[in-house]
Amino acid sequence: QKEVEQDPGPLSVPEGAIVSLNCTYSNSAFQYFMWYRQYSRKGPELLMYTYSSGNKEDGRFTAQVDKSSKYISLFIRDSQPSDSATYLCAMVNSGYALNFGKGTSLLVTP
Amino acid sequence: DADVTQTPRNRITKTGKRIMLECSQTKGHDRMYWYRQDPGLGLRLIYYSFDVKDINKGEISDGYSVSRQAQAKFSLSLESAIPNQTALYFCATSGSAGQGYTFGSGTRLTVV
Numbered sequence: 001q002k003e004v005e006q007d008p009g010p011l012s013v014p015e016g017a018i019v020s021l022n023c024t025y026s027n028s029a030f031q032y033f034m035w036y037r038q039y040s041r042k043g044p045e046l047l048m049y050t051y052s053s054g055n056k057e058d059g060r061f062t063a064q065v066d067k068s069s070k071y072i073s074l075f076i077r078d079s080q081p082s083d084s085a086t087y088l089c090a091m092v093n094s095g096y097a098l099n100f101g102k103g104t105s106l107l108v109t110p
Numbered sequence: 111d112a113d114v115t116q117t118p119r120n121r122i123t124k125t126g127k128r129i130m131l132e133c134s135q136t137k138g139h140d141r142m143y144w145y146r147q148d149p150g151l152g153l154r155l156i157y158y159s160f161d162v163k164d165i166n167k168g169e170i171s172d173g174y175s176v177s178r179q180a181q182a183k184f185s186l187s188l189e190s191a192i193p194n195q196t197a198l199y200f201c202a203t204s205g206s207a208g209q210g211y212t213f214g215s216g217t218r219l220t221v222v
Binding site for chain 1: 114143145150151152153154155158166168200202207208210211212213214215216
């Protein structure tokens, strides 16, 4: 079993919808949780970063971590066509390198 | 200039050839990483380095080697390329353990 599981989608939503992206993990030692966005033919870019359980909001994006359930989420409000990309969850414990989920492909249609 | 520069951007090589992918960063970070990305498999770690004298194998290091020439430079070599090493390769850098990574634009490698 891979340490980080993420549904690859694809996920298609109409413009303005709320998008929910999720990952589960098995390693309870993970301390830092991140979401990256990757456009086609580009490198991943950091979108959100959280350390503890709870919610973190940045504009239209909210990252949620539930360490007791080993579950993280990214919510996108008022989704836009420009949000169409692949979203990768990632997590790490101190002394190691990031473990990535396989990524969820999101398409927001006008 | 980009924070993380990878060269070449695209490369086609023949089976059995040695090839080097280069990465340089201007972030001033100690930590550097090499990942490969394949459709359906996501990003998988090949090697990582926490400083110039520290090199660690990742999940899929077989068939690859690395060299950390300086704080800013981390190169990946395929000693004898094989077709299943055809993939998109990313270099990244980060500061301390919990900081986000900055990725390069990737090298698309095709082994024929």
